[in-house]
Amino acid sequence: MIKAIEWCGDSIRFIDQTKLPTEEVYLKTCDYTVIADAIRKLKIRGAPLIGIAAAYGAALAAVHFREGNLNSFSQQILRAIDELGSTRPTAVNLFWALERMKKVLHNGTDIEQTRKSIIDEAIRIHKEDEEMCRRIGENGAKLIPQTAAILTHCNTGALATGGEGTAQSVITTAHRQGKSIKVYADETRPLLQGARLTTWELMKHGMDVTLITDNMAAFLMQQKKIDIAITGADRIAANGDVANKIGTYNLALIAKHHGVPFYVAAPTSTIDPSIPSGDKIPIEERHKEEVTQGFGKRTAPEGVNVYSPAFDVTPFNLISAIITDQDVYKPPFNFSKLKK
Amino acid sequence: MIKAIEWCGDSIRFIDQTKLPTEEVYLKTCDYTVIADAIRKLKIRGAPLIGIAAAYGAALAAVHFREGNLNSFSQQILRAIDELGSTRPTAVNLFWALERMKKVLHNGTDIEQTRKSIIDEAIRIHKEDEEMCRRIGENGAKLIPQTAAILTHCNTGALATGGEGTAQSVITTAHRQGKSIKVYADETRPLLQGARLTTWELMKHGMDVTLITDNMAAFLMQQKKIDIAITGADRIAANGDVANKIGTYNLALIAKHHGVPFYVAAPTSTIDPSIPSGDKIPIEERHKEEVTQGFGKRTAPEGVNVYSPAFDVTPFNLISAIITDQDVYKPPFNFSKLKK
Numbered sequence: 001m002i003k004a005i006e007w008c009g010d011s012i013r014f015i016d017q018t019k020l021p022t023e024e025v026y027l028k029t030c031d032y033t034v035i036a037d038a039i040r041k042l043k044i045r046g047a048p049l050i051g052i053a054a055a056y057g058a059a060l061a062a063v064h065f066r067e068g069n070l071n072s073f074s075q076q077i078l079r080a081i082d083e084l085g086s087t088r089p090t091a092v093n094l095f096w097a098l099e100r101m102k103k104v105l106h107n108g109t110d111i112e113q114t115r116k117s118i119i120d121e122a123i124r125i126h127k128e129d130e131e132m133c134r135r136i137g138e139n140g141a142k143l144i145p146q147t148a149a150i151l152t153h154c155n156t157g158a159l160a161t162g163g164e165g166t167a168q169s170v171i172t173t174a175h176r177q178g179k180s181i182k183v184y185a186d187e188t189r190p191l192l193q194g195a196r197l198t199t200w201e202l203m204k205h206g207m208d209v210t211l212i213t214d215n216m217a218a219f220l221m222q223q224k225k226i227d228i229a230i231t232g233a234d235r236i237a238a239n240g241d242v243a244n245k246i247g248t249y250n251l252a253l254i255a256k257h258h259g260v261p262f263y264v265a266a267p268t269s270t271i272d273p274s275i276p277s278g279d280k281i282p283i284e285e286r287h288k289e290e291v292t293q294g295f296g297k298r299t300a301p302e303g304v305n306v307y308s309p310a311f312d313v314t315p316f317n318l319i320s321a322i323i324t325d326q327d328v329y330k331p332p333f334n335f336s337k338l339k340k
Numbered sequence: 341m342i343k344a345i346e347w348c349g350d351s352i353r354f355i356d357q358t359k360l361p362t363e364e365v366y367l368k369t370c371d372y373t374v375i376a377d378a379i380r381k382l383k384i385r386g387a388p389l390i391g392i393a394a395a396y397g398a399a400l401a402a403v404h405f406r407e408g409n410l411n412s413f414s415q416q417i418l419r420a421i422d423e424l425g426s427t428r429p430t431a432v433n434l435f436w437a438l439e440r441m442k443k444v445l446h447n448g449t450d451i452e453q454t455r456k457s458i459i460d461e462a463i464r465i466h467k468e469d470e471e472m473c474r475r476i477g478e479n480g481a482k483l484i485p486q487t488a489a490i491l492t493h494c495n496t497g498a499l500a501t502g503g504e505g506t507a508q509s510v511i512t513t514a515h516r517q518g519k520s521i522k523v524y525a526d527e528t529r530p531l532l533q534g535a536r537l538t539t540w541e542l543m544k545h546g547m548d549v550t551l552i553t554d555n556m557a558a559f560l561m562q563q564k565k566i567d568i569a570i571t572g573a574d575r576i577a578a579n580g581d582v583a584n585k586i587g588t589y590n591l592a593l594i595a596k597h598h599g600v601p602f603y604v605a606a607p608t609s610t611i612d613p614s615i616p617s618g619d620k621i622p623i624e625e626r627h628k629e630e631v632t633q634g635f636g637k638r639t640a641p642e643g644v645n646v647y648s649p650a651f652d653v654t655p656f657n658l659i660s661a662i663i664t665d666q667d668v669y670k671p672p673f674n675f676s677k678l679k680k
Binding site: 313 | 543554597642
């Protein structure tokens with residue numbers, strides 16, 4: 001079992017993801033600023049995991065600030081929360097988790113009770129995420145046949161969440177159920193989360209995993225090497241359109257062409273009924289250096305233009321099912337009954 | 341005008357492609373073993389260019405071996421040809437060019453005449469390739485509208501041929517004709533020929549070129565940023581199926597889905613009427629290290645399985661036209677009239 005982050009009572013232990021896959025280094029700290037720095041430097045990454053880490057960071061502050069009255073205690077924790085919140089400007093889970101911590105702080109009546117409530121809330125955020133992963137895994141595994149070759153994109157596993165992941169939880173749950181699973185992980189340019197993290201995690205699980213480059217997937221499907229494709233989601237619109245890591249739309253299109261089921265697995269919180277369709281989802285553009293010199297060596301000319309969208313939008317009609325912790329939705333997608 | 345290789349009378353000048361795109365280094369040599377080494381170390385790459393370089397290598401040997409009679413001269417040149425031929429085991433153009441040199445050598449009557457004939461034959465091989473590129477460019481440019489955004493894959497330009505290239509010659513010819521061309525070059529994993537070489541060449545031409553990763557192409561087409569996609573070919577079957585750099589089939593599929601014309605440009609010699617369809621074309625598998633540590637740094641776990649086909653096969657029904665030096669073929673493809 002990979003533990004990307006762990007609360008140790010008065011300290012946090014986490015894996016330094018920037019050292020993966022060549023080194024497996026765990027860091028332990030009592031200092032919330034180390035956690036803030038780790039989030040900033042991508043030692044801790046993956047939207048749900050960032051939220052959990054920030055909550056634990058606030059809990060660390062609560063454990064170690066020991067002087068003054070409730071008011072000065074609260075001021076110190078708020079400063080810590082502010083610093084933790086300033087690390088990744090677009091991480092929704094980060095703000096959401098820290099808002100929960102602020103609320104607990106706001107309701108505090110004395111230092112000891114507040115300290116304990118803050119720690120409990122951080123642990124609760126982690127446990128909820130773990131449970132969400134477990135449910136996605138169980139709901140999704142029902143769609144996986146006894147023997148299957150599954151292609152996945154990006155990293156959606158234990159290194160991104162508080163549990164076993166989203167799409168990847170479906171894969172590892174099916175494996176644990178005794179199904180015969182062969183995984184193809186595409187490398188996921190530009191940041192290579194598939195090559196660096198997904199292969200590492202699945203090898204830790206003792207699973208059969210093969211790395212390919214993103215542009216090989218169509219050829220593999222043509223050769224009937226792939227039975228199922230599954231990815232995570234960053235945001236799901238009311239009609240079932242899915243915004244996810246760049247390359248997802250490409251994969252969904254070629255899966256459709258080859259009759260390969262294309263599944264999306266994500267927490268219920270990813271579904272945003274206020275957005276009618278995918279074309280309304282804003283797409284972040286990334287720094288050109290991630291494409292031109294991402295891996296220690298410049299691989300394109302100085303001054304070259306680069307277009308690097310972080311996400312793409314997959315239209316609902318390419319998606320065979322959306323798996324959440326609550327349910328498995330099949331087209332036509334209708335999320336009106338979902339509990340938020 | 342980029343000159344990847346140049347015959348200087350008694351020496352060869354060539355660009356060291358392993359230094360691109362960060363350094364533009366030209367090497368000059370009188371020693372054919374330097375050419376053999378340059379081919380072996382990929383300083384000179386691209387199938388047609390390798391053939392030309394090997395022919396010039398044999399010519400260098402002919403210039404500089406000055407002792408003995410015709411028989412000993414021939415023995416020396418044959419040894420040089422053998423060494424040049426041993427550099428890249430699967431390069432068809434290499435053997436084809438060296439066979440032409442052997443034939444000239446075989447027909448030699450005295451040292452001076454043979455030396456001159458060998459040099460002339462090498463220059464002829466180069467000129468023929470240059471002319472072939474020019475014709476492909478002119479034939480293909482007729483298909484390019486006055487304003488076009490063109491997506492291309494891999495490197496098919498001056499760094500791969502004796503002229504302006506194949507698919508890339510279509511692009512640069514259209515540009516020279518005054519058409520308004522915007523190029524998107526995909527990086528072409530695993531070896532990044534698009535990122536390293538195509539962008540560099542097109543920037544040298546003063547063209548508007550933007551680099552993307554391979555998995556972004558579908559998203560660009562969804563946004564209507566691409567009018568035409570064009571690639572080269574390694575081998576074309578009698579029915580029009582095309583074997584080319586891995587990722588070509590992926591691109592052809594998504595182009596078809598978005599109604600983007602998909603063109604293939606290649607010399608007539610690439611068409612192999614003896615192969616009825618693409619599934620009969622053998623596909624080479626590449627070393628896993630090209631995927632796992634292609635960026636100067638290991639980016640996947642030690643011991644991970646990798647599947648890395650060098651080429652894929654695009655079915656003829658995805659191809660809008662095949663452009664050669666002789667003609668532009670449209671579906672249904674019929675090559676029965678081609679002159680070989």
